[in-house]
Amino acid sequence: GQNIDQPTEMTATEGAIVQINCTYQTSGFNGLFWYQQHAGEAPTFLSYNVLDGLEEKGRFSSFLSRSKGYSYLLLKELQMKDSASYLCAVQDSNYQLIWGAGTKLIIKP
């Protein structure tokens, strides 16, 4: 079966760094996405990885290892506004998106 695993909840301190992990088992692979979703709002696109390695975009970076079925989202210099859920999704061989349940990130002052 197809499966995306990510931690349910994480807590971090303002100004610190946090890494949110995502492991996946899917029927084929055509890229991995990270989306951010603030409470009561729509998900918004953060990053896309299709090749192994690290993609950096400002305070956010996303890493992919296809051989390990593993990705992480790294958030640096955490701000209170980063409190949100972070959704990992894999695009399978049919370009269907398989979604993880999301990681709720709580930022404390």
Place this chain on the structure above:
Amino acid sequence: IAGITQAPTSQILAAGRRMTLRCTQDMRHNAMYWYRQDLGLGLRLIHYSNTAGTTGKGEVPDGYSVSRANTDDFPLTLASAVPSQTSVYFCASSDSRSSGANVLTFGAGSRLTVL
């Protein structure tokens, strides 16, 4: 402002009633989707449309129907609502479903409660 508009924002509905959730996009995206989001679960695809005039079933299509008469509109209908359809419904769109980075743009969501 370009994007996706969903209506209603929130609705309480009696079981057995018919309900249509509306979705309109102004980005001229080919593909459109309906997802439901429930606590503790990932987004689950209900129905999708690759282009105007075509629709397909997603992971959880039972009890729902869609139509795609034109590029912009993609309504979702619950023919006879049941309490298990209580959820937050998101409409989304993308340029293409079949190649590259299929980045989705989401509407603000419709919160539906079936009693």
